Amino acid sequence: MKKVATRFAPSPTGPLHIGGVRTALFNWLYSKNQNGKFYLRVEDTDKERSKEEYKNQIIKSLKWIGINYDEKEYIQSNKIKDHIKIANELLKNGQAYKCYCSSEEIEEQKKRAKQKKIPYIYDRRWRDKSEADAPKNIQPVIRFKSKIDGTSLLKDLVQGDVEIDNNTIEDFIILRNDGTPTYNLSASVDDHLMNVTHIIRGDDHKINTFKQIQIYQAMKWEIPSFAHIPLIHTIEGKKLSKRDKASTLDDYSKIGIMPDALRNYLLRLGWSYKDKEIFTLDESIKLFNLEGIGKSPSKLDMNRILSMNEHYIKSIDENHLFDQLTEYCKLYKNEIQSDKKDKIKESLIFLKNKAKTLEDIFNNGQYIMVDEVNFNKDDIKLIDDKAKKVISDFNTQLGSVDKLNKETLEPIVNELIKSNDTNFKGVGQPLRIALTGSKFGPGIYDIIISLGKEEVRKRLTSKKIS
């Protein structure tokens, strides 16, 4: 049995979006599940549109979400000579031919087809013509001699049997008139050279598959297995495109979505294993299979991503969470000052309880990270004279407390409630605003304990609230 090898083959002509990441994930998981190899192949043969920055973004994205590829990434443009060699071989074997149609001529044919409302397909006019008829002033393209009669059957691992008439596949170009290879040629040759056994890709490639299979057959190569997965759709139900916002990994990471959460979400988008929702990395490798992939396209659901992230925030190890938070703040917010790190880490246990994203944790913990309280404009208005008295009373009482904990603080608060003839809110709210700048936030005891006595007293005597 041949060792399983899969690949992810994006073209660096735009930022990698979340649909591509899912394709990469499925390929990666399948290879891991089968104890095989997984390669990254950068299809950069479109010199006009390929950009180094996109290539880097792709590599960075895969790394971020934890997909590692075997060997160094393949750069398709390095292999162009191999592709051309195969084209010439096909030409020599009579399985491809030179076509001397000018691009104007082809355009004209397309236009005519459109007018008549019939599907355009190249009319194979050079398929059987002799070289002697070739016009001297035209550089020919090389076309593959596709099958004309009969049907072809694709035994797709996801879609089942798909059969089409061979005459719907035209004699496609494999070498342009500048001598460079086209996608279907390059992809087939590379997949063969890389010993790829399973091609898992979006079902927008299905027609290409019929072309590529013919190349394999013509070259007498072993045909790999194919699995065409349904595309991810936007809320509007259209194919996810590079223009859609919030579709690159960066868009998610900057709002504080964690890699594991997104990985888990993507795994369950179009794939399922019974009723199971949460998969550790190991579980996903162990359980992933092609049978579990659905046949219908699925839509992105931000609520789901958020709630998955929330789940991971609440369930992962706190050291790990802290590391991710630190990294997140460094990248997208302000770096956490080193003297605040311990406090943040200790407070994670309650900061994370109200967070769906790392950004939420950052916001919840802002009051610890800042040196000066930033008051919410509306909330500070709630500090009236009565509130000021509560704050000042509390500060006085605090003076005689050594250890800050719920047991020492609760009696003070209860006492203040009585002496000021109010309820808990009447005490808790002014204190919370004074200490954090907002009436929303963690429990008041958590806030006080996390800040420490000195800092609390400093904030309670701030000019802005007294």
Place this chain on the structure above:
RNA sequence: GGUCCCUUCGUCUAUCGGUUAGGACACAUGGUUUUCAUCCAUGAAAGAGGGGUUCGAUUCCCCUAGGGACCGCCA
């Protein structure tokens, strides 16, 4: 227009001929709570339509409708 694919709660999905059609997210209500949350409980919510096949169809077949992908000397 042609070819191909798809169709279960709003969303992601389970079901592989017999179920009160299950779960998760979101939503609603109630409870806990010292604000906001969390948490817990409860609820509402689905087989596109029409024909077959069958004792019995969400499940198998056909048609219709709707949606999508592809139809480049892009990948």
